[in-house]
Amino acid sequence: MLRPERMSKVSVTGSKRVIDEVIETAYDHHSLHVTDYEDDFEGFEPGSSLEGAADVNERLVTVRSLGSILEVEPGDAGPTGVLDDAELQAELETVRERVNELTDERDELRDRVREIDDEIDRMEPFAELGIELDLLRGYDSLEVVVGEAKADAVEDALATAEDVRAFEVFSGNGVVAAFAYPEEDAEEGVLQDALVGVDIAILEVPDADASPADYVSELETERDEFETELADVEAEIESVKQDAAGFLLRAEEQLTIEAEKKQAPLSFATTDNAFVAEGWIPTPTYDDFAAALDDAVGDHADVEELERAEFTPDGHHNEAVHDADGHEAATDGGHEVSDDKPPVVQDNGFLANPFEVLVRGYGRPKYMEFDPTLLVFLTFPMMFGFMIGDVGYGVLYAAIGAALYWKFDDALEDMGAIAIWAGLWTVLFGIMFGGDLFGQHMISTPFSKGVAPGASEFALAWLVFSVLFGVLHLNVGYLLAFVGTSQRHGLKHAVYEAGSWLLLLNGIWAWIFSTHVEGMKPGFLFESITVVTGIPFAGLPQTVGFVGLAAALVGAVLLGIGEPTELVEVLSPIVNVVSYARLMAVLLAKAGMAVAVNLLAFGAYVGEDGGFHYIFTPEHLEYVRGHPESYDLVFGGMTTSPDMTAVGLVAGVLVAIVGHIVVLLLGITAAGIQGVRLEYVEFFGKFYEGGGKPYTPFGYDREYTASE
Template sequence: MSRVSVTGSKRVIDEVIEAAYDHHSLHVTDYDDRYEGFEPGTSLEGAEDVNEQLVTVRSLESILDVDEDDADGPGKLPDDALTAELDRTRERVNELNDRRDELRAEIRDRQEEIDRMEPFAELGIELDLLGGYDSLEVVVGEAKPDAVEAALASADGIGAFEVFSGGNVVAAFAVPAEGAESGVLQDALVGVDVAFLEVPDADASPADYVAELEGERVDLEEDLDAVDAELEEVKAEAAGFLLRAEEQLTIEAQKKQAPISFATTENAFIAEGWIPTATVADFEAVVADAVGDHAEVEELERASFTPDGDHHTEAVADGGSSDNTAGGGTTAPDVGDDADREAATDGGHATHGSDEPPVVQDNGGAAGPFELLVQGFGRPKYSEFDPTLLVFLTFPAMFGFMIGDVGYGVLYAAIGYFMYSNYEGAFRELGAVALWAGGFTILFGIYFGIDVFGYHAYQLLGIHWPVAGKGLSPADLNWALAFLVVSVLFGLLHLNIGYVLSFVSNYEQHDLKHAMYEGGSWLLLLNGAWIWIFSQHVPGPKPDFLFESVSILTLGAVSFAGFPVAVGIAGLVAAGLGAVLLAIGEPAELAEVLSPIVNVISYARIMAVLLAKGGMALAVNLLAFGAYIGDEGAGSFHFIFTPEYLAYIQENSVANGGEYELVFAGLTTAFEPSLVGIVALLAGVVVAFVGHVVVLLLGVTSAGIQAVRLEYVEFFGKFYEGGGNAYSPFGYDRKYTEE
């Protein structure tokens, strides 16, 4: 990427913007007040009118519910035709939309009136009989008739009363006792759960009035349907035009607002930004063809980057230096005006070192969707290694190992396929990530004994499987410890990659000394400490499973008793050398000298989630189907499923001198042709379904989050900062319009 400036007279700013826009390669950077005499520019004349038209177009699209599927192909749209057609469409749509709003309001009013009148229609008493008395008080409300009658019967201020009801509506008529004050009827009902209703003012009977209102509502709904149909006709006619108008006005608005990012005086402007180095000459030619010598393109600095992490910038203009800095001493070119030249050259035309080149992530293929996970931490800077490929290689594997179930894996893959097929953008990329995660979950599910929703299918198939499970059964607890060692070894590999990338990056950007201080020291600490841990030097505190796990994982093909004592001592020496290098280069980081050990132990969460999710699936199946342990309690979990098999297990249990230990009888095993048996069967099915759905969802929040945490915190923290800017060239890829 090259950083360029375009300097010219303001009278050609329109032509320069057009040329840069059509070239579609310049990533414009905002002016930051670094040039004396220059100020940020303002929008070009007519920008406000264009923005108003754009707002109108988008409002019409919203009213008509226009989307990209309504496009009728690209076409030309002259400005005069745009304005005339937009005015005509706006007038027609606004008229129909106003009419639609009026009809909806009237329908809503009718419905509210119907809702208000329906209780009185249920009551069946004419409205004029519910009020207008001198010596009689009347209330109408929603309440229980018995409660109202009881309250009135016990009230002191009521001389006589009568209660009428219809549905849940009550009308109470009462004659106040002699000397009672007005409102005694409502006072008597204070302790009753009653919602008072206001009696409407209407001449017709409630039932007739409701029928009349419903008829009016039907007529209004028919009118509304007609308006909606007319709007659909307008949409069919205008959708293509609106999409073209939105695109054309968006382009025009971007052009007119472009000077906001420029440095300007009364007569001159400077626009700066990044452009691919290979296109600089072509860009210069395009600007020259547009305005001749009234503007000049100058390459200020050039950034280079290699996959090894090499990134530097060189000033390439006259008078600049090539010292791997962004500094330079170039001056602004002649823009045809003495005052402007003086302002532009005062203090030198210095480039801005903190202006990082923009970044394009182009991993493509299978790794492409994993850019989303990297960008969740931060887009890579131009000078950084893009870790997307490494995330692609490690994240699905960690996720799949932690869940390790064929059934869940199929569901994750199905969800991912649905998202990938039906959405665009971030949801599509998440779908691809879920597909890969589901695939690895299936693979590890097969490895863990063809595990299907917590059930070892190899038992059903009647075959021998070398990996008995996830370490949950009494017979395979040693596998759980072996998976702990696997998690630690994966962490060692993962962190080594991170520290190697840190070493390479520092070597390429600085020198070997910096690389040894900032990367080599941690590599020595990490590997030296863990070589000692896996050695026979001072064996007492070291658990046996550290060494026995190799034999378990290789099914006895390889045995490992630990590295020899001499190798362990060499590891300690290497770790000590790493600490010395760290003290020399980064003494403040000595406080974290034990972090290589702690960081690797952090990967034990992989094994922890594996056991947790496997244990949850086991618990669900145990509750639903029942389970027993064979081989006098030292074997594996087996599910029961049927009442007949439960009876067999109970007869041959350890308590009865047999070899089976019953763990739980299960809900479905209580099935029998009775109400209790059917309820037990249904309860078991519900427990199994809901339980596995919960495990499925928690798999995302536990395995997914833990895998992301290991990527972000443990791995990225060794070599990656993020914070880069996406390459966004000034221009537009036309979709609905033609030049």
């Protein structure tokens, strides 16, 4: 699980006479990750598409265009089946003609409705004036301007105009109509010249004889008629969609498959008479793949396993491999025409598989790297659950996750599974913390989150245990780095690059938890372990502290020899581990928020036992107030006051509901982000880079069609 699936590089060499059969067989087997020929092998050149590829691509474009126009969705699919090529071509032409006819008609009607709407909008200013349209044009001796402007500004401009003998201005809601009688010797356009300095937006008078109101009414009637026709056309398009959706989905899938097959030779190396196709295949499937090709074309094609990729820096291994007949192949790779890294097939099992989405968020593992998915599965939901630690919130997280898991596919489905695991761990820690149910202790346990009065020692204890978890987590990361570096570069490099950090990490923290210079160290470092485990712990012996310092010194020396530039980060094992204190910080923050919500809504008191208890009824509050010698009232609460009205009661309940929803949502962001950060920054940074190539086997997972 910590390694990707073993991959083999294979070469398929054959006569061009059987290239169609080879492509069909490889496509149906759906296991060969084909690599592109890079035109760097003497005597070979990139292949060309098979005959008919252009026609298939053209039809595929048509099908996808029709699907987009009709807004076909996967849910519109009908029963699966096989489409005969002639049947596909005939039905596609029928659907295309009908859809084009209807969409052209729909577009024409939409344009007409849009034009009418624009004309109605253009008529609104004239309706505000209340003047007949024929009175605003057609004069021989008068000039008329209609526009949006201030009437006073227009009148002032016309009053001072030299070439205007008389004028009249009408206005309504910001629209003015100005009539001017020019002087006898004035040139045409006097009115507009007079308004040059006025802020006016001139409007064109519509060519209509009716009143503005009547004209708008005529336009609205015409628009209603076009909209009725448009609705009929859209209904017909929807009917065509219902009839053709299943066909279009099947046709798109079938044409996509045909196009991929016909374009496959573009990745091959070819000569006039032969071809070579290379790619990667999961090693366990090689024999079956070779047998399938042998059954299909016999001796007309030869399959060779060029190499069996090892987890080395270049992804290659020089062990002897074999061809399809079991004969040992050349260790130089036989007919190898490309040099590329193997793709990655992550194999993490049913339970851990959803957590691959978190790993790929950082970067898909390289073939030579350890795949950290299993470790993320073991640690991320546990950290999340610890930071929230509440049965109520945990159940809700799991319920949200279940809804995502069952309703969606792909990444959201994986996120749903992650939420379920996070919710389950939240419930487990909630039980450990006293059966916390939305901040309310339901059972008695030896543990507390540390936010209640008198429980501060637990807050410090969880700080210490967060740090100890960090030490353990980082040890795993450095150990993986040690093993990986040893396999790739040898033991010497592993000692310098990873062993040095292991010595520094464990040496420094062994000294911190030892009794050496005990007076300089806070007492809670040792007491916290006793608080949680019940086992008396006064610190590791001084001897262990001395050994730890010596180990850290040796680690620093090794680091200086192997990676001198990293000596400036010699204290990073302390910094990285302290970063895990955020686990305790989020735990206390979310617990404190839940307590604050309950305190505001219900009130609370500290009892004779020193415990923190909520108040849920007015009678209980009165009893607490009546016995101040036994109970220390913290807050009365919104819902428990004897003077509280029904409105106040409802308000208190709303505060409780909304407050816990806020805590729930903030828990997702705070605990989720901090957990991911610890995985990505602190943990992955020790041994993991990412950037691997995804495995995309040649083939297609059919959904709407059946193979012949």
